[in-house]
Amino acid sequence: xxxxxAFIFVLFISYFMSTALFAQKKNDFKxxxxxxxxxxxxxxxxxxxxxxxxxxxxxxxxxxxxSISLRGEAYFYTGDDRKxxxxxxxxFLLFGGVYHFGEGRFDTFIGLEPGxxxxxxNTSLMSEKTDIVEPDPEVIPLITVSTGVNYYISxxxxxxxxFHYINGTLHNSLTNSESxxxxxxxxxxxxxxxxxx
Amino acid sequence: MxxxxxxxxxxxxxxxxxxxxxxxxxxxxFFGGENINTVGTGMGGQFRLRLSDxxxxxxxxxxxxxxxxxxxxxxxxHIGWSVFYYPFNYKSTPSKLLRPFLEGGHCFDHTEMKISxxxxxxxxxxxxxxxxxxxxxDITERADLTVKSQYMMHLGTNVHAHKEERxxxxxxxxxxxxxGHLLVTISFNYQIFHLW
Numbered sequence: 547x548x549x550x551x552a553f554i555f556v557l558f559i560s561y562f563m564s565t566a567l568f569a570q571k572k573n574d575f576k577x578x579x580x581x582x583x584x585x586x587x588x589x590x591x592x593x594x595x596x597x598x599x600x601x602x603x604x605x606x607x608x609x610x611x612x613s614i615s616l617r618g619e620a621y622f623y624t625g626d627d628r629k630x631x632x633x634x635x636x637x638f639l640l641f642g643g644v645y646h647f648g649e650g651r652f653d654t655f656i657g658l659e660p661g662x663x664x665x666x667x668n669t670s671l672m673s674e675k676t677d678i679v680e681p682d683p684e685v686i687p688l689i690t691v692s693t694g695v696n697y698y699i700s701x702x703x704x705x706x707x708x709f710h711y712i713n714g715t716l717h718n719s720l721t722n723s724e725s726x727x728x729x730x731x732x733x734x735x736x737x738x739x740x741x742x743x
Numbered sequence: 744m745x746x747x748x749x750x751x752x753x754x755x756x757x758x759x760x761x762x763x764x765x766x767x768x769x770x771x772x773f774f775g776g777e778n779i780n781t782v783g784t785g786m787g788g789q790f791r792l793r794l795s796d797x798x799x800x801x802x803x804x805x806x807x808x809x810x811x812x813x814x815x816x817x818x819x820x821h822i823g824w825s826v827f828y829y830p831f832n833y834k835s836t837p838s839k840l841l842r843p844f845l846e847g848g849h850c851f852d853h854t855e856m857k858i859s860x861x862x863x864x865x866x867x868x869x870x871x872x873x874x875x876x877x878x879x880x881d882i883t884e885r886a887d888l889t890v891k892s893q894y895m896m897h898l899g900t901n902v903h904a905h906k907e908e909r910x911x912x913x914x915x916x917x918x919x920x921x922x923g924h925l926l927v928t929i930s931f932n933y934q935i936f937h938l939w
Contacts, residue, residue: 614886616933642767643931645882658888658931660767660786662806681860687786687806689769713784715808717816717859 575651575698577612579742582704586734588621590712594725599626599636603732607644615644617657621730635666635683636726638712640690651698659690665716665726681718686726689713694732701740707733759835761939764791766889766932772807772819773925783809783817783924791932796834799827799844814859815904815911823850825873825893835881835934842879846893848872856902856913865913869899873926885934896923 588603601621609615623636642659666683694708710730717723765788772783787805794800807819825848832842850871857864877891901916 610933611883611885614883614933643886643933645886658767658769658929660769660788662786685806687784687808689784689786715784715810717808717810717814717857719859722814723810723816723859 576740576742577609577646577653577698580609580738580740582607582609582736582738584706584734584736586732587624588730588732590621590728590730593727593729595632597626597628597632599632599728600624601638601730603730609646612649613646615646615655617642617644617659619659619661630671631668632671633665634668635664637665638663638688640688642690644692646696652695654695655693657692659692659710661688661690661712662686663688663714663726665718667716667719671720681720684716684718686714686716696736698738702738704736704738705734706736707731758796759793759833760795761937762791762793762934763936763938764793764932764934766790766930768803768805768928768930770805770807770926770928772809773927774923781810783807783819785819787821789930789932792938797829799829801825801827801848803850811856811904811911813911814861816857816859818855818857820853821850821871823871823873824848835879835884835887840880842881842887844877844879844891846873846875846877846891848893850895852897852899854897854902856904858911858913863913865902865915867900867902867915869897871895871897875926877928879932887932889930889932890928892925892927894923894925896921 583606585604588601590599590601601623603621605617605619607615607617619640621638623633625631638661640659640661642657644655644657646653646655648654663686664683665686667681669680690710690712692708692710694706696704696706698704712728714726715723716726768787768789770785785805785807787803789801789803791799791801802824804822809817811817825846827844827846829842829844852869852871855864855866873893873895875891875893877889879887879889881887898921904911904913
C-alpha cells in the first residue's frame with residue numbers, strides 16, 4: 547500500500563513538474579496580488595491502513611509575488627469507506643509556502659505546509675473486555691508536501707488539481723503508535739480576486 | 744493583504760537590517776534518548792528579526808513527537824531563540840543561491856513521556872542550549888527555504904523509561920542532568936517588512 551501510494555505520488559509530481567518545462571501561453575494575466583479560495587470534498591488514501599477518508603476541504607491562498615504564495619488549509623473529517631469509522635475526530639490545519647512555476651494563466655506548484663491534526667480514535671471500536679482506558683484526543687504535528695496545477699479561467703475563477711502527502715503518527719490509538727500517512731487528491735473550481743487592481 | 748503590500752513597498756532599503764520574516768517549520772529529531780528508538784517529527788513556526796547584514800535572530804516555537812518501545816512516546820514543546828551569523832554571502836539575493844550561517848541559541852522545553860492508553864506519564868520543564876549550522880536557499884528576493892542542523896543540550900530533571908519484565912516504567916530523578924538530541928529543521932520564510 548505504501549509503495550503503491552508513493553508510486554502514484556511520484557508519477558503525478560513528475561507529470562506536473564514536466565508541464566512546467568513546456569512553453570506556457572504568455573499573456574497579460576498576472577498572479578501577484580491575487581487572493582484565492584475554494585471549498586471542496588477531498589478523499590485521502592491512507593498508506594498504512596486499508597481506508598479512504600473523506601474530508602470537507604477549504605483553503606485560502608495569497609500571492610505576494612507571482613512565484614510565491616502563502617497558503618492556509620483546513621480539512622474537516624466526514625468519515626471513511628469502512629463499515630465503522632476509524633476516527634471520531636480527524637481534522638487538519640495546514641499553513642505554509644508554495645512555489646509556482648511558469649507565467650500566465652497556467653501554473654504548476656510545489657509546497658511545504660507544516661500543520662497539526664486533532665485526532666481521536668472511534669471508541670466504538672474498543673472491545674468491552676479491553677484493559678486500556680479510552681484514548682484521549684491528540685494533537686499530532688504533521689509534515690505535508692503538496693504539488694498540483696492551477697488554471698485561471700478568468701480574473702475571478704480558476705480550476706485546480708492538487709496532491710498532498712501528509713505524514714504524522716497517532717500515539718493514542720487502541721494498540722501501539724500508528725501512522726496516519728495519507729495521500730490526498732483535491733480538485734475543483736475556486737474563486738480568485740486581484741487585490742492590486 | 745493590501746496593507747502588507749503598502750508597508751513593504753515603502754520599507755524597502757539597501758540593507759537587510761531591521762527585516763522581519765515569518766515562517767513555518769518541520770523538525771526531525773535524532774538520538775532522542777534511551778528507549779526512544781525512532782526519528783521524531785515535529786512542526787512549528789518562527790519569526791526573524793535581522794539585526795545587521797551579518798547577524799540575524801530567530802524566535803520560534805515547535806512541537807516534537809517521538810515513538811518509543813511499545814506504547815511509550817515522548818512529546819517535547821520548545822520555545823526559544825537563536826542567533827545566526829553569516830560569514831559570507833549575507834545579502835538576500837536569488838543570484839547567490841546559498842547563504843550559509845552558524846547558529847547558537849537557547850530555549851525552554853517541556854517534556855512529556857507517556858504510555859498511551861494508560862493514565863501514566865511524567866513531565867519536566869528544562870532549559871536548553873543549541874549550536875549548529877545551516878543555509879538559506881533564496882527562492883526569490885523575499886522568500887527562502889532554510890535547512891539547518893543543530894545539537895540541543897537540555898539541562899534539567901532527568902526523565903526516562905525502562906523495561907521491567909513486560910512493563911515499561913517511567914522514572915523522574917530530581918537534580919540536574921544533561922541530555923541532548925540532534926535536530927534537523929526545514930523551514931519556509933517570507934520577508935514581511937522593515938522594522939527600522
